[in-house]
Amino acid sequence: MLLAVNIGNTNVRFAVFKDDEDIISWTINTKPYRTEDECYAKFKSMYSPFGLKKEDITKIVIGSVVPPLTAAVANSLERIHKITPQVVDRTTPSSVTHQSKQMGTDLYANAVAAQELYKGKKIVIDFGTALTFTGIDENGNTMGVAIAPGIQTALNSLVGETAQLPEIELKEPERVLGFDTVTCMQSGMVYGFVGMVEGMIDRINKEVNDDCHVIATGGLSFVYAPLTKKIHVQDALHTIKGLKFLYK
Numbered sequence: 192m193l194l195a196v197n198i199g200n201t202n203v204r205f206a207v208f209k210d211d212e213d214i215i216s217w218t219i220n221t222k223p224y225r226t227e228d229e230c231y232a233k234f235k236s237m238y239s240p241f242g243l244k245k246e247d248i249t250k251i252v253i254g255s256v257v258p259p260l261t262a263a264v265a266n267s268l269e270r271i272h273k274i275t276p277q278v279v280d281r282t283t284p285s286s287v288t289h290q291s292k293q294m295g296t297d298l299y300a301n302a303v304a305a306q307e308l309y310k311g312k313k314i315v316i317d318f319g320t321a322l323t324f325t326g327i328d329e330n331g332n333t334m335g336v337a338i339a340p341g342i343q344t345a346l347n348s349l350v351g352e353t354a355q356l357p358e359i360e361l362k363e364p365e366r367v368l369g370f371d372t373v374t375c376m377q378s379g380m381v382y383g384f385v386g387m388v389e390g391m392i393d394r395i396n397k398e399v400n401d402d403c404h405v406i407a408t409g410g411l412s413f414v415y416a417p418l419t420k421k422i423h424v425q426d427a428l429h430t431i432k433g434l435k436f437l438y439k
């Protein structure tokens with residue numbers, strides 16, 4: 192079975208593909224950055240809670256947007272499995288073409304999964320450490336990317352920069368205009384970012400002169416996707432499916 196590993200700025204997501212539909216997935220924190228020995232100790236025993244044995248893994252693909260962790264994760268998995276992981280990035284051949292010299296591996300994987308799984312023009316919105324919008328046309332050409340602060344990242348900054356604003360749960364308040372600090376912040380964070388997401392979808396659709404199919408992924412997609420009809424699919428495993436398609 193293929194093990195795919197997506198190293199993001201907040202979480203490292205693991206997924207074992209029993210087949211295309213049956214996927215076992217879990218995450219660990221990215222921070223603090225770990226040494227190869229710590230990764231080795233942590234990863235060695237991570238399979239049994241998910242009903243897997245390390246011998247079940249026969250292939251490994253890794254995508255990373257955190258360069259200081261890539262080698263530690265790859266080398267520790269090689270020590271555990273005696274398999275050399277394939278580390279993919281924006282230069283790995285796929286059904287997607289792009290001109291960017293910077294595109295993060297997760298954005299590229301998001302584009303690849305969209306092209307493989309959906310028709311027409313697509314927008315992938317990744318609600319991760321950053322909030323990203325990636326456009327892909329019907330032929331797999333990337334139409335461009337937009338990068339904004341991730342919603343929890345923005346909230347952390349707001350709480351950190353103020354004396355009286357507390358940490359809050361990101362959930363929909365009853366009213367847009369609130370009467371206490373927590374619901375006032377929930378409104379700004381939830382309705383404010385829904386407005387941003389809907390506005391970005393409208394602007395992108397206008398720019399590419401089409402109604403794109405919109406896919407949401409990333410840690411906070413489960414909060415935001417249900418709040419707007421402009422998002423058509425929510426799939427926490429979208430990025431890691433892209434890594435599977437990039438594995439050759």
Ligand SMILES: Nc1ncnc2c1ncn2[C@@H]1O[C@H](COP(=O)(O)OP(=O)(O)O)[C@@H](O)[C@H]1O
Pocket residue numbers: 198199200201202203221318319320321341342343344408409410411
């Ligand atoms: N229940 C949750 N599960 C996962 N992420 C969450 C959850 N609630 C909030 N988040 C936030 O989502 C972001 C992580 O999303 P993820 O897609 O794993 O990011 P990355 O790929 O950048 O590591 C973080 O900002 C995290 O705080």
Ligand SMILES: CC(C)(COP(=O)(O)O)[C@@H](O)C(=O)NCCC(=O)O
Pocket residue numbers: 199200201256293294295296297298317319320321322323338341
């Ligand atoms: C935009 C990102 C920070 C998103 O990272 P994430 O939120 O998934 O951790 C990452 O894709 C990245 O570092 N990209 C490199 C710059 C670029 O894509 O243009």
Ligand SMILES: [K+]
Pocket residue numbers: 199297317318319320409410430
């Ligand atoms: K992500």
